[in-house]
Amino acid sequence: MADFTGESPLASRAGLLAGTSVPGALDIGEIPFLTQIALRVEPEGAAAARVGDALGSPLPGPGASAVAGDLLVLWMGPDEWLVVGEQGRAPDVEEALHKALDGDHGAVVDVSGQRTVVEIAGPRSEEFLNKGCSLDLHPSSFGPGRCAQTLLARTEVTLIRRHGSTPVFWVLVRSSFARHLADWSADAAAEYGGRAALA
Amino acid sequence: MMLIPCPWCGLRDEIEFHYGGQAGVAYPQDPQAVSDQDWAEFLFFRDNPRGEFAERWLHAAGCRRWFGLRRDTVTNRVLDRDDTRTVAQ
Numbered sequence: 001m002a003d004f005t006g007e008s009p010l011a012s013r014a015g016l017l018a019g020t021s022v023p024g025a026l027d028i029g030e031i032p033f034l035t036q037i038a039l040r041v042e043p044e045g046a047a048a049a050r051v052g053d054a055l056g057s058p059l060p061g062p063g064a065s066a067v068a069g070d071l072l073v074l075w076m077g078p079d080e081w082l083v084v085g086e087q088g089r090a091p092d093v094e095e096a097l098h099k100a101l102d103g104d105h106g107a108v109v110d111v112s113g114q115r116t117v118v119e120i121a122g123p124r125s126e127e128f129l130n131k132g133c134s135l136d137l138h139p140s141s142f143g144p145g146r147c148a149q150t151l152l153a154r155t156e157v158t159l160i161r162r163h164g165s166t167p168v169f170w171v172l173v174r175s176s177f178a179r180h181l182a183d184w185s186a187d188a189a190a191e192y193g194g195r196a197a198l199a
Numbered sequence: 200m201m202l203i204p205c206p207w208c209g210l211r212d213e214i215e216f217h218y219g220g221q222a223g224v225a226y227p228q229d230p231q232a233v234s235d236q237d238w239a240e241f242l243f244f245r246d247n248p249r250g251e252f253a254e255r256w257l258h259a260a261g262c263r264r265w266f267g268l269r270r271d272t273v274t275n276r277v278l279d280r281d282d283t284r285t286v287a288q
Contacts, residue, residue, distance in 0.1 A: 062262075063207075077262045077264065078207060149262065
């Protein structure tokens, strides 16, 4: 496997995000370099069932995500999923999915460089996200495990609510939009007491 | 602001969508055979009713699928939607 030598899309904003976070209210930070594999397969077919077996969890339906061992599977479209895992998992996940497809019509593509993940946690996170996102993020309509592709600060993102006792969201944002989102976050979190200020 | 019902993602803001225009405009069976007039009408002429209109939408910032719905062009009320969940596009 190739060594990672570059810097993450939000490396230049790490200090900004740390300063934006407010202890006890809002915690924002990048989770860089996660493995992301795009999977396309006919959802009702035998190949989808084999992929589910290989992952250890059936492929999630619309608006949902599934935890499969140490992987997270996100619904991205009717015949499209994103498999997210730790850094460095790409080769073996890709191989396992290819094996499960077994030549059937489908696609497995490593898109780890396409997006980076921003984790937003804390009791203020719903309120904070709703400044730039029109989805109803109350747990009764967007509970743990829910996954949605939507707009946050006019940027296309994939939004996931993780399981946990306090609100934790993952925002998957395209690498080239990540700095915009970080700058917007600093501005949006200012009222909660975030120290960071845009230069 | 309209809320548009995507068959896959549910009600979402209008800004997440692209408008696809009138639904049910069929591509000519044999484009070489149609007259210039008919070709121009296929390309450029669309109904513009006051009231009920069947149209296509693309959930561009979401699941990226096309779907159809009928909307009242006066009130912007969505009258009904084509819930066909088309996988292939």
